[in-house]
Amino acid sequence: MSFLRTMSISGSGLTAQRVRMDTIAQNIANASVTRTANGTPYRRRVVVFETRDDAPDFAGLLNKEYENVKGVEVTAILEDPSPFKRVYDPEHPDADPEGYVNLPNVDTTKEIIDMMSATRAYEANVTAFNASKSMALKALEIGR
Amino acid sequence: MNWIFARTSLLEQGLNASWKRNKIIAENIANIDTPGFKASRVEFESILADALEGMVIQGKKTRKGHMDIGPGSISSIQPVVRQDTKTTMRMDGNNVDIDREMVELAENIIRFNAQAQLISKELGRIRTAVQEGRR
Numbered sequence: 226m227s228f229l230r231t232m233s234i235s236g237s238g239l240t241a242q243r244v245r246m247d248t249i250a251q252n253i254a255n256a257s258v259t260r261t262a263n264g265t266p267y268r269r270r271v272v273v274f275e276t277r278d279d280a281p282d283f284a285g286l287l288n289k290e291y292e293n294v295k296g297v298e299v300t301a302i303l304e305d306p307s308p309f310k311r312v313y314d315p316e317h318p319d320a321d322p323e324g325y326v327n328l329p330n331v332d333t334t335k336e337i338i339d340m341m342s343a344t345r346a347y348e349a350n351v352t353a354f355n356a357s358k359s360m361a362l363k364a365l366e367i368g369r
Numbered sequence: 370m371n372w373i374f375a376r377t378s379l380l381e382q383g384l385n386a387s388w389k390r391n392k393i394i395a396e397n398i399a400n401i402d403t404p405g406f407k408a409s410r411v412e413f414e415s416i417l418a419d420a421l422e423g424m425v426i427q428g429k430k431t432r433k434g435h436m437d438i439g440p441g442s443i444s445s446i447q448p449v450v451r452q453d454t455k456t457t458m459r460m461d462g463n464n465v466d467i468d469r470e471m472v473e474l475a476e477n478i479i480r481f482n483a484q485a486q487l488i489s490k491e492l493g494r495i496r497t498a499v500q501e502g503r504r
Contacts, residue, residue: 230392231388231391231392231395232395234392234395234396234399235395235398235399237399238395238398238399238400238401241399241402242402245402274400274402274403274404275403276400276403276406294392294396295396295399295400296396296399297399297400297402297403342402345467346398346401346402349398349401349467349470349471350398350399352398352471352474353394353395353398353399353474354395356391356394356395356474356475356477356478357391357392357395359478360387360388360391360478360481360482363481363482363485364384364388364481364485366485366489367485367488367489367492368488368489368492369489
């Protein structure tokens with residue numbers, strides 16, 4: 226069913242943007258965490274988007290009607306390797322002998338801008354989904 | 370028998386092209402943040418217009434075994450997907466222009482609805498003819 230596949234493209238976009246949004250929320254929530262399980266301050270996480278090439282299913286191969294559908298997927302959530310922010314705060318329990326504290330490499334401004342971009346992209350996918358839906362419903366009305 | 374539905378089948382081709390375009394636009398929008406993704410476009414109306422206006426070279430068939438030169442009959446014209454691999458919009462190599470995609474999406478819905486309505490009307494006319502004008 227071709228028209229259901231089209232909606233799944235927009236669906237994959239929605240999922241990917243939501244994962245990105247979750248990652249951004251995680252970054253902002255952990256923006257001042259100096260202790261994590263592995264002993265270092267929190268490192269900013271970044272999502273990696275890749276085009277998803279759906280492999281044809283069995284019925285698709287049989288019908289030879291198979292059409293490649295290029296959705297999107299999050300293939301990895303990686304750590305940002307940029308250096309930690311160093312702040313002079315000798316009273317902090319995690320301060321090194323020189324009195325400096327390593328804070329996470331999260332830039333809240335950057336995260337907020339990323340968040341806005343994710344929101345807009347999500348909205349664009351919703352619009353595309355609604356367009357597919359209205360077209361499919363219109364096609365069902367043919368001949369009424 | 371087939372000539373009754375000659376017009377609806379032509380409109381059906383247009384409908385298929387619009388549906389395919391919708392799919393391509395959905396792909397472009399879904400991949401708005403994918404690094405290195407290149408947007409695709411569906412061409413159909415321009416190919417059809419060229420064929421209708423005789424803007425393409427058309428081979429005349431004088432014998433049965435001759436092959437087609439040019440697009441052949443109008444009914445054999447298929448939508449073509451072209452990928453724009455030359456341009457880049459951003460640093461990550463992606464070239465999806467969201468404004469253009471949204472405009473084309475809106476245009477495409479209207480075009481699709483118009484074609485669907487035309488098919489409905491045409492079927493209504495055939496029905497009227499079949500029923501000899503009675504309701």
